[in-house]
Amino acid sequence: MKYTKLGSTGLDISVLCLGGMSFGDPARGVQKWSLDEEASRAIIRQALDAGINFFDTANVYSAGSAEEILGRALRDFAQRDDIVLATKLGLPMHSGPNGSGLSRKVIFTELDNSLRRLGTDYIDLYQIHRWDDSTPIEETMEALHDAVKSGKVRYIGASTMWAWQFSKAQYVATLNGWTRFVSMQNHYNLLMREEEREMMPLLEDMGVGMMPWSPLARGRLARPWGESTERFETDPRAHHLYRDEDKTIVDTVAKVAANRGVTMGQVALAWVLRNPLVDSPVVGASKPYQFEEALAALDLELTDEEVAELEAPYTPRWPTQ
Secondary structure, eight states: OOEEESTTSSOEEESSEEEOTTBSOGGGOSOTTOBOHHHHHHHHHHHHHTTOOEEEOOTTGGGGHHHHHHHHHHHHHSOGGGOEEEEEEOSOSSSSTTSSSOOHHHHHHHHHHHHHHHTOSOEEEEEESSOOTTSOHHHHHHHHHHHHHTTSEEEEEEESOOHHHHHHHHHHHHHHTOOOEEEEEOBOBTTBOGGGTTHHHHHHHHTOEEOOBOTTTTTGGGSOTTOOOHHHHHOHHHHHSOOGGGHHHHHHHHHHHHHHTSOHHHHHHHHHHHSTTBSOOEEOOSSHHHHHHHHHHTTOOOOHHHHHHHHTTOOOOOOOO
8 A cells, every 4th residue: 555645744544534424323324335344344354455555434324323333344454543544524413403514512512422422532634514504614623623623633634615715714824823724525526626726726735635525426436327326326426516527538438448458437537536636535435346446446557648538528518426
């Protein structure tokens, strides 16, 4: 396994991050395609054996079940100090008042809940899942700063927002001497490249690490266009995030993969990894072979001609969050 620093921090992370969205107790009925604990633990163990030290999840995944499963597996299979553990908050955990968002109350409530579910006394990277229009950014940034100073959080990160919002949050933190975000978990793959316009130059200028989510576009880039999966059939966002015109890009990935004698997933992930601003893509896996493909992508060097061919069909689109 290769390792790198997260942005301009001194934190060592594996160049692949295992995402925990596919983990969760199916009995809770949140995601029909989620893996049960036994299957989840097999993937987590596989990642650890490969040298992965960076794990990402969120409080909202499978209504907290994903954090519980990941926490138990890491306690059984690894030493806590060897692991970089990341989670997120902000999306709805219940329908009542203070069930979502980034107020001071929600931040400290959800932080304690995540610590309990994960079975740890600190989180290495605590991320806001989305921007919260209903809470002043000053309140959010001060609360996150206090979470760091409490010792419960080591670093803070953000996910999926406009560049002006991220810039404002960083400015507010700097102005008040509060902790700044060290990472951005954003939507970036061959089917969604809008982050190249404003967010990625901003991250480079600020020395902020980038850990893209859905580098395989929820699997669309890992299989021929006409093929489907249970997740694709039952996950509404899988249809919302991409469009029919993307078939041309997917077909090009298939062509390059066939010419190189590798899988489509390897090609798509190798393209993301090729970007020097990307520190560690968040990869998900529901089957062992999918994780093996992700590992193989680390050794795949695309030529400039192949990259040009892969990028040529892309057309601008409205970013989906």
